[in-house]
Amino acid sequence: MSRFWNPMVAGLSPYVPGEQPAEQDLVKLNTNEMPFGPSPKAIAAIHAAADEGLRLYSDPESNGLKAAYARALDLRPEQVFPGNGSDEVLAHTFRALFQHGAPILYPDITYSFYPVYSAFYGLEAETVALNEAFEVDLADYRRPNGGIIFPNPNAPTGIALPLADIEALLKDNTDSVVVVDEAYVDFGAESAVRLIDDYPNLLVIQTLSKSRALAGLRVGAAFGDAELIEGLQRVKNSFNSYPLDRLAQAGATAALDDGEWFEARRAEIIANREALSAGLEGLGFEVLPSKGNFVFARHPQGDALELQRGLRARGIVVRHFDKPRTRDFLRITVGTAEQCEKVVEVLGGLLAA
Numbered sequence: 001m002s003r004f005w006n007p008m009v010a011g012l013s014p015y016v017p018g019e020q021p022a023e024q025d026l027v028k029l030n031t032n033e034m035p036f037g038p039s040p041k042a043i044a045a046i047h048a049a050a051d052e053g054l055r056l057y058s059d060p061e062s063n064g065l066k067a068a069y070a071r072a073l074d075l076r077p078e079q080v081f082p083g084n085g086s087d088e089v090l091a092h093t094f095r096a097l098f099q100h101g102a103p104i105l106y107p108d109i110t111y112s113f114y115p116v117y118s119a120f121y122g123l124e125a126e127t128v129a130l131n132e133a134f135e136v137d138l139a140d141y142r143r144p145n146g147g148i149i150f151p152n153p154n155a156p157t158g159i160a161l162p163l164a165d166i167e168a169l170l171k172d173n174t175d176s177v178v179v180v181d182e183a184y185v186d187f188g189a190e191s192a193v194r195l196i197d198d199y200p201n202l203l204v205i206q207t208l209s210k211s212r213a214l215a216g217l218r219v220g221a222a223f224g225d226a227e228l229i230e231g232l233q234r235v236k237n238s239f240n241s242y243p244l245d246r247l248a249q250a251g252a253t254a255a256l257d258d259g260e261w262f263e264a265r266r267a268e269i270i271a272n273r274e275a276l277s278a279g280l281e282g283l284g285f286e287v288l289p290s291k292g293n294f295v296f297a298r299h300p301q302g303d304a305l306e307l308q309r310g311l312r313a314r315g316i317v318v319r320h321f322d323k324p325r326t327r328d329f330l331r332i333t334v335g336t337a338e339q340c341e342k343v344v345e346v347l348g349g350l351l352a353a
């Protein structure tokens with residue numbers, strides 16, 4: 001607390017990211033990164049871009065990258081808004097497209113940046129409880145609102161909604177924007193991107209941090225009707241004209257164009273997820289049906305916080321959310337096949353002890 005702070009600063013409750021430990025030889029399964037590096041074509045493009053061109057500003061509109069997204073997702077470039085990680089895209093979305101006067105709606109168990117942005121921009125927010133099976137029930141979102149946002153699949157539960165349900169919600173909610181945060185969609189859920197031409201109130205957000213193994217490059221994007229995108233552009237250009245540097249634009253473009261790497265790697269993660277889930281179930285865990293690159297699991301006997309500490313002592317980092325409805329669960333990122341076997345083996349030992 002400093003007397004030089006703007007009074008608003010003392011009232012902020014900033015987001016707390018998962019630990020990025022300095023130790024090298026840990027099995028890091030706590031922040032849903034990929035366990036292997038990105039497309040070699042992305043690395044080559046970043047190397048090639050790290051030349052004398054760096055003395056020049058980057059393209060403020062990331063036009064090459066917009067075109068790559070348009071190719072990859074069968075959109076028009078004016079339906080694409082890239083940003084410095086999808087977190088930044090989310091921030092601009094809350095600012096540009098959510099309204100005052102009625103509450104923003106999102107699930108009670110969800111990505112913990114949503115309440116942070118709501119408070120930051122002075123938006124009234126209401127959480128909508130997941131049902132007993134930890135599913136989003138879209139019927140509960142049919143009421144006056146200043147905007148709706150949920151991840152699909154949801155985080156940290158991993159549970160996905162069918163596209164038909166999202167389409168029904170869009171039809172019933174034509175006066176405010178529905179944002180579908182598809183950070184994990186590439187691991188098995190249905191994307192809402194193909195609804196964009198039909199619903200001017202739909203904004204879809206994706207990231208290269210998870211399924212493209214580029215969390216450190218900081219690239220995400222929103223997709224929607226050209227007028228929604230123009231609103232985001234206006235906010236972005238009132239904040240930072242060059243959010244994506246030259247290396248990020250080059251690497252992200254090459255990553256999006258490498259469909260072969262993408263298909264092989266996401267299939268590998270899906271296979272490892274199924275093996276990890278089966279292994280945990282073999283130990284007596286209840287594992288929520290995940291379509292993400294992580295699983296959310298609880299054990300009828302094991303105390304989640306103690307299990308997390310026991311894993312950490314043995315070099316394995318997983319995430320625990322100490323909130324009433326989630327404190328019995330561990331969120332475990334899907335790693336390599338060996339990492340998944342290791343975490344099951346060590347958990348088995350901890351539960352036996």
Ligand SMILES: *Cc1c(COP(=O)(O)O)cnc(C)c1O
Pocket residue numbers: 084085086087088111151155181183206207208209215218219220
């Ligand atoms: C990881 C994650 C993000 C943020 O991704 P970045 O692009 O790395 O900022 C957004 N939403 C959800 C639900 C996530 O899990």
